Amino acid sequence: MKQAEKVKLGISIGDLNGIGSEIMLKTFDDSRMLDFCTPIIFASTKVLTFLKKQFKLSLHFQGIDDASKAIDGKINVVNVWKEGVNINFGEEDPKVGSYAFKSLQAATSALKEDQIDVLVTAPINKHSIQSAEFNFPGHTDYLAKELEGESLMFMITDTLKIGLLTDHVALKDIANTITPQLIEKKLKIIQDTLKQDFRVQKPKIAVLGINPHSGDNGVIGKEDEEVLKPTLQKLRDKGDLVFGPFSADSFFGSKNYVNFDAVVASYHDQGLIPFKTLSFGNGVNFTAGLSKVRTSPDHGTAFEIAGTNSANINSFKEAVFRAIEIYKCREEYKELTKNPLKKQGRKL
Known part of the structure; x- marks a missing residue:
């Protein structure tokens, strides 16, 4: 289990017309979150800067081209795309859905390549994300295929x-x-x-x-x-x-x-x-x-309140903490099963 380094926590942005970006940005607007993990968001600094202003937040981003270049103590953003995105909160839009998939695809690739340790997924709209590349009922089925679990x-x-x-x-x-x-x-x-x-x-x-x-x-x-x-x-x-x-x-x-x-x-x-x-x-x-840890909040895109600056961040924050905890438990379990003598005196 990693001791010196914090857990590298990847985040897929979800549907930009929903509340996912709001709850994610508000979670990491609290700088204390950087004590627990190194966040790596798969989106674009241009879009996130627009959203930061929309929700009147003060957080700062570190733009990177590759998750392996993430900097501890910073909110890292892997620029999966460079162009702007037309965001209309509360609307179902296949174009916006395509960016949700781009984010998920890049984050999953980084997870498979061990550039991130865990993945937290913001909510998608299951209809607007559908395409020739994403033909699944949701995140779970897609990740099962990609991670072969x-x-x-x-x-x-x-x-x-x-x-x-x-x-x-x-x-x-x-x-x-x-x-x-x-x-x-x-x-x-x-x-x-x-x-x-x-x-x-x-x-x-x-x-x-x-x-x-x-x-x-x-x-x-x-x-x-x-x-x-x-x-x-x-x-x-x-x-x-x-x-x-x-x-x-x-x-x-x-x-x-x-x-x-x-x-x-x-x-x-x-x-x-x-x-x-x-x-x-x-x-x-x-x-x-699965062979990798993935969590998400227990709710969907909540189009009805998207953009109103009123979404509750608790479930997303819990998803972050749970991903970190589960990763550490799993790494500990791997160590204990490799070294059975360490189990003595400990309750798993």
């Missing part, structure tokens, strides 16, 4: 962690998508990330049912009885601490989630609605299962 959307706070069996999948396709193989794969990712990224030695995981009331013993759908329950039992027989399926409607209201290190939801809204209700503005989206 088995990704999992993992929404995290200090007290609540929710992973998804399926993320950006249409509701009508969920039952056919969830297979024993998928369940085993996703649970393995969560177990591994809890161990290496969050220092949980023996993860205890709750799994929510696919159907209402987990199918009521087959009365409301067969998937829980025929797919989910047998797979969880198989994993328990191997010694994994996986429990469920639990009825999703009462699981969070009863605060049962506090008894587990992580919760696995069967589909996007089943997990994200309670997560955002309980922690909105402070949660972080972490892409588990």
Whole structure:
């Protein structure tokens, strides 16, 4: 793990017509943030200078041509493009979406080449970013392809962690998508990330049912009885601490989630609605299962308030701190697994 150097934190700019630039710039307008990391923004100094004035901020940028030339103690900007961009806050614009992709592409390349240690992504508009080069439901799928990993959307706070069996999948396709193989794969990712990224030695995981009331013993759908329950039992027989399926409607209201290190939801809204209700503005989206660390705030572009200078920066700031913490945990885990004797007297 790096001792002398701060973590090099790459940032993709997201959709410039949304709130991403505002929350990113306001986060680093606090000079104390430079004590924790060396920020490297993939955009252009020309655009960021315009946005800085728009939001009446006083931060200064260090323009660089390559992430490897980043300077500690500065807010570094890799000039991915030189021309100006026509920014119209709150509008969906494919041209602006193309710049979001340019930023993401450059940041991902730097991540793969170890020029940055972690990546924090500002929100994109999933429609305007679409192109021949970016044909994905979102960041998670793109990064899984580029980093050749088995990704999992993992929404995290200090007290609540929710992973998804399926993320950006249409509701009508969920039952056919969830297979024993998928369940085993996703649970393995969560177990591994809890161990290496969050220092949980023996993860205890709750799994929510696919159907209402987990199918009521087959009365409301067969998937829980025929797919989910047998797979969880198989994993328990191997010694994994996986429990469920639990009825999703009462699981969070009863605060049962506090008894587990992580919760696995069967589909996007089943997990994200309670997560955002309980922690909105402070949660972080972490892409588990990849060889590199990527986080993002737990919200989207918020076009309805873009440009009004009123966006809440808490989730973006949390995404920065979480990326740093996870990177350090992972580096420590690598060291400990290479030198098992160091584990003595320490709880992972």
